[in-house]
Amino acid sequence: MFTIFLIVASFAVIKVLMQIINERRCLDDSSIRLFMLNRLNEKERKKITAHLVICEQCRDKFHNFEFGKSSKEQE
Numbered sequence: 262m263f264t265i266f267l268i269v270a271s272f273a274v275i276k277v278l279m280q281i282i283n284e285r286r287c288l289d290d291s292s293i294r295l296f297m298l299n300r301l302n303e304k305e306r307k308k309i310t311a312h313l314v315i316c317e318q319c320r321d322k323f324h325n326f327e328f329g330k331s332s333k334e335q336e
């Protein structure tokens with residue numbers, strides 16, 4: 262019984278850690294694009310917004326994407 266608890270607890274910890282890592286990991290072009298096109302669900306949008314708050318690099322990327330989107334538009 263205790264072993265099961267330990268496994269569940271460590272999964273919970275891993276999940277939280279993954280969330281933190283995901284927020285800190287930089288955004289790729291397709292994520293930014295989907296965000297701009299409003300194709301992401303609530304959870305994904307929050308993740309990107311949270312990352313933009315902490316990462317200046319991605320904010321720059323985001324701005325460049327916004328102004329340069331006509332050249333890369335595929336849809």
Ligand SMILES: [Zn+2]
Nearest residue numbers: 287288316319
């Ligand atoms: Zn970033």
